[in-house]
Amino acid sequence: MNRVASLYKPYDQGVLTFFRGKLLEERVKIMARLERNSNPIFVEELNGAESVDKPLVFEKHNIEERRDSKELADIEEALKKTEDGSYGLCDVCQIRILLARLEACLTAESCVSCYAKEIKNHPRILKKH
Ligand SMILES: [Zn+2]
Secondary structure, X not given: OOHHHHOOOOOOHHHHHHHHHHXXXXXXXXXXXXXXXXXXXXXXXXXXXXXXOHHHHHHHHHHHHHHHHHHHHHHHHHHHHHHHOOOOEOOOOOOEOOHHHHHHOOOOOOOHHHHHHHHHHOOOOOOOO
């Protein structure tokens, strides 16, 4: 296989297993955070807050919860991809996403150049990945 074709080749099993492990760790952390957000500690924090601060406490938890739920969905999606071998390939151009980018963002779905284009075309939708 020539060099260009190999850029579009799925990552090998060792790499997929490595990232699968990281994704599973991350999922445990997020699930713990979601759990905490819905348990009595949150209610305590809410009750302990000055009434003027209560909406802020609520809002903060809502934002965190939305972010965590989205992240959890992204992680589930990425885990599926580690199974079918498409993990680490850009959703847009199918080229391999650099390992350094995947390490920095486990659920990255596009390569740096596709991501840059997307930001340029939709400057107001600042996506996480
Ligand atoms: Zn791409």
